Amino acid sequence: MKRIGILGGTFDPPHHGHLIMAEYARNDLDLDEVWFIPSHVPPHKQGAKVAGEDRLRMVQKAVESNPYFQASDVELTRKGTSYTVDTMKYLKDQFPENEFYFIIGGDMVEHLPQWHKIDELQNLVQFVGVKRSGYRWNPEIPVHFVEIPLIEISSSNIRERLFSGNSVRYLVPDSVYHFIKEHKLYGAES
């Protein structure tokens, strides 16, 4: 039996906030691995700005130096809207012996009751929430709380900075920074 953390996201692009939350969750909950899963179409937000293939490549680059982390293409391969319950049903089927911990930013905790088939999902995972601006705990759904330094980094802010010609160096891992520049993503100059 392994304890697996799942960090689902749009990763448009991945940034240091994602890596720090995953590492703190791994540490605090004694997880064996954390799997990063880029969504094909995120359920509750507008579509991603860059293709799934590029987001997966950036996630692979972001996690490659951490032996506990890996990227999974399970949602990109499935296509359609990436409901977490479908992903977790599939993973539980593939790896019935594993225990899954789904890691989210604290800002999402109060919206958990509205997630697709949340009752079913609650039987498949335990939720882990990390501190983020705007977080409020919803007592309806049990969530393990993981204290992390408050990190004011978001993919949307990174996209805005790139679009307006500002630097995003050190907000993202160097490998991701170079990938964005090389592929001129988000309006970035090379």
Ligand SMILES: Nc1ncnc2c1ncn2[C@@H]1O[C@H](COP(=O)(O)OP(=O)(O)OP(=O)(O)O)[C@@H](O)[C@H]1O
């Ligand atoms: N700085 C952060 N601190 C804590 N949680 C975060 C942080 N950034 C992202 N998360 C969480 O990581 C998960 C995946 O996030 P996502 O890929 O959507 O990035 P994002 O920065 O929230 O994107 P956007 O700004 O485009 O909404 C979500 O659960 C989100 O709440």
Ligand SMILES: O=C(O)c1ccc[n+]([C@@H]2O[C@H](COP(=O)([O-])O)[C@@H](O)[C@H]2O)c1
């Ligand atoms: O399944 C749902 O109803 C659902 C609703 C909102 C968010 N999620 C998942 O939560 C993760 C983070 O979402 P996001 O929008 O910040 O990329 C990602 O894996 C989403 O698929 C899932």
